[in-house]
Amino acid sequence: MKALLVAEHRDGQLLTSSYELVAFAQQLGADSAMFLVGSDVSLPQYDGTLYLADIDKYSEYNPAVHKQLLLDVIAKEQPDIVVFSHSSYGWDLAPRVSVALGAAHVSEVVEVVDGAMVVPVCNAKLRRQVSVKTAKTVVSLQSGAFCLSDDPEGTPTVEKIDTDAAARVVFEGFEEAEAGGVDLSKSEVIVSAGRGIGKPENLAIIEGLATALKGDYGASRPVVDSDWVDHGRQVGSTGQSVSPKLYIACGISGAIQHLAGMKKSEYIVAINTDKDAPIGEVADVLVVADLKEFVPLMTAKLLV
């Protein structure tokens, strides 16, 4: 089996998530080659052919052009499987490539069981094993699902690639994440509010517990998107990554993007009315309760 690994580059740097693709190919026992729109100042540590297009020429987000660069390499390498990270770059490019190839695209693969790709369904409450009917497959891997056991090493054989395909979308630059938020990365205790708080008035309950535990409060994304809490307190893949001694998730279901920001916490408690909520997977303790009743009681007992 032959795999083509689509590595990623952002703002001058190779993304280390690119090595997850290498781990995946190793697990499949596949030979591999790598594709990167990047620069030779930040090359992957990888033994194999690296097809490299110059990011200064082809820009950070340029789907039509990146797709063509990739299709040219696919035509040459004839891989059985084209592997992306399930990231903002990967989930954008992979479906485009799959349409062009007429190949199945299996998104957010978390594991491979007896050669079949497994993906999450319904906020990870269920899993699905997929059977692919096309000769070539395009996959995107859930962030963190496949990891190298050792530090990456090697030196790629670089082959420069070019295309004259026309861009259809113009990349005009980055906008940094909103600054000036609270730095939760140093907090020892974080109590986070999820959509389960129901209404903004109930945020006070969460703040109350955080204060009683001499900690800070954080939030999941819907609470931030509803403007109940500043983005500066959002925990997750598009917010902050935290690792406090104690993380209490109140009314948070435990979507992968939220877990990405808090699963390194030393001790995790979840308060949730749903016993099957996926947060239970990472929680040391799951308290099955209505947070509006439980949290104020807990706070009162801590304050006596």
Added chain:
Amino acid sequence: MKILVCIKQVPDMESKFKIADNATWYDSGELAWRMNEYDEYAVEQGVQLKTQVADADLTVLCIGPQRVQETMKKALAMGCDRGVHIEDAESFKKDPFEIASMIAEFAKEKSFDMIFTGMQSQDRGSAQVGLMVAELLDIPSISTVVDFAFDAGKVTAKRELEGGIKAKVSCTAPALITCQLGLNTPRYPTLPNIMKAKRKELLSLPAADLLKVERKQETAKIYFPEKKGGGLVLEGAAGDLADQLIKILKENTGVLA
């Protein structure tokens, strides 16, 4: 200007799921259904654009069994002008490519200037359909959009990247946008608008008329993940639970010392 919004009906994620008898999908019997969260942002953006430009016509499209019409009515009450229901009792078996092909087949000669979809569905979460529709129609597309502006045929958008960084991008209509959470504030349908929606056109088309491609993948099996976390689960009266949790925190964390 012609605008198309594509939506999906999904189960409420807090539902108690059961596996269907053939173990290739979840049992749909006792679930509560709602509009896919990401699609609410797509509908809202469609309605905002319609309000912004003069002379716009906004179609909402949904594929699925009869019950999806309830969800479509919400979109009509939010401000879509007409609905197109692609009737398909077995839409859950279709892969993203089949779904995208049906939408593209419907849209191909209708010259929509803008198409909005959610960035992904909450149940399958494949994040493929919108982009595939654009590829099949051969129009530019931008995914994971958290900020959108339209001015004289030019689309300016911000894509959300990891860590909250955004990429500023632009393209020319006709184009397709996949909407990320937080793009706007989806409105709640008002009672008068719910009444008005009942009189709006809701056209049904059989899926067979639009499906011209073959499935590229199938669900071999669906199942509950093994519980590996193995954390403690506490249930009971809230007061007792609080005492238990405080004791556990004292024993296992340094924070209550």
